[in-house]
Amino acid sequence: MPLRETCCSVCDFILEYDTPRIVLIKNKKVGLINRLVQLVILSYIIGWVLIWRKGYQDFDSIVSSVIIKVKGVAFVNSSGFGERLWDSADYIIPPEQESSFFVMTNLIRTENQTQGHCPELPKNGFNCTSDSNCTAGLIDPHSSGVLTGKCVTFNEGVKTCEVLAWCPLESQTVFPNPALLGGAENFTVLIKNNIRFPQFNFSKRNILPNISASYLKTCVFNRTKEPYCPIFRLGDIVRETGDKFQELALQGGVIGILIKWNCNLDRSASECVPQYTFQRLDNRNVDETVSPGYNFRYAKYYENSAGKETRTLIKAYGIRFEVEVFGKVMCVLRCLRSQFRDSLAQGVEDCGFKLHIGTRDSNTDSTG
Structure with a gap:
């Protein structure tokens, strides 16, 4: 009896039709x-x-890499340096950085430093009248070295604590004016930027397909005439930020090179092009800024004629350029077609078939 009722229920379910x-x-x-x-x-x-x-719309974030090459030479003829030519190996410090580069525009040089004993500089706050004012072995952040415990003569009428340090100490505090490497204004930088939107498997670079090798040797970026040339004159970059290069070169600063990619994959790939803008990233008002500009110290080591380790200390002022790449990709029709094609292919494969969309087998007879 239960079997008969079950069969009747199944038949009723299959054969009946209802509509709202x-x-x-x-x-x-x-x-x-x-x-x-x-x-x-x-x-x-x-x-x-x-x-x-x-x-x-469907969006994707950008993945980017940046390669930078700076070219140019500067000639210096001053009382402290004599005649000297500076090239990229001299003024690009360090030679390789991630998405940034530093160009030295001014410097203070202290030559022939060797490790020894010498009086501390009065400006560092270690003036003394006797040895009791100097604590032997004291290491102070404001000192140039380690105090020996002796009070020695710095110059006539002034005594300071003696230190074990690189002597002679760096005594020059005023940077050269005008900047020694003001010629860096005419240096050029080639920026090679490769981008990728992984979600859409779309890649591009800022050296566009229509740019030839001969064009790349002569072009320089210009906002109206050459907006897609990837070679930039440093003076033009600084000018677009509203600053004057020769003033910025005195104490240095930080400049942002912004590369914007906004691409629409529903349009031609040739319309996906970079847009360049430039911004001053540090405070440009020197009078309102404590410790303005951008500088650091580095040394060049060698042995003197007596075989003693010697160095030249350089306080380098310059401009740090930060390359920032950002953007997004938009996709509507192309992505919808792709999603529909993928969904259709997956659905057919789930049914045990293999679907080829948009392709034709070369061995297929097209004559029917």
Whole structure:
């Protein structure tokens, strides 16, 4: 008996057909409420999801690499340096950095330093009248070395604590004016930027396909005439930030080179091009800034004629250029087609078939 009831239930389920009943309500109040609800839903979808949030678009973030090469020479003829030519191996310090580069524009040089004993500089706050004012072995952040415990003569009328340090100490505090390497204004930098949007398997670089090797040897970026040339004159970069290169070169600073990529994959790939802007990143107002500019010290070591380790200490002022790459890719129609194709292919494969879309087997007879 249960088997018979089960069979009857299955037959009834298979053979019966039902359809929803539609009830037409002729009531203005109910009809108005219904249309208002539909209008609210439609407004939300069109206004918020599609227009404001751009929900119909698909986006991806950028993956980028930057390669930088600076070229140029500067000639210096001064009382402290004599005649000297500076090239990129001299003024690019260090020679390789990640998405940035530093160009030395001014410097203070202290030559022939060897490790020994010498009086501390009065400006460092170690003036003394007797040995009791100097603590032997004291290492102070404001000192140039280790105090020996002796009070010695710095010059006539001034005594300071003796230190074990690189002597003679760096005594010059005023940077040269005008800047020694003001000729860096005419240096050029080649920026090679490769980008990729991994979600869409789309790659591009800022050296566009229509740029030839001969063009690359002669072009220099110009906002109106050469907006896509990847070679930039340093003076032009600084000028676009609103600064004067020769003033900035005195104490240095930080400049941002911004490369913006906004690409629409529904359009031609040739329309996906970089946009360059330049900004001063540090405070340009020297009078309102404590410790303005950008500088650091480095040394060049060698042995003197007596075989003793000697160094030349250089306090380098210059401009640090930071290359920032950002952007996004937008995809609507192309992505929808791709998603539809992938979904269709996956659905067919799930049914035990293999689908080739947009391709034709070369061995297939097309004559029918």
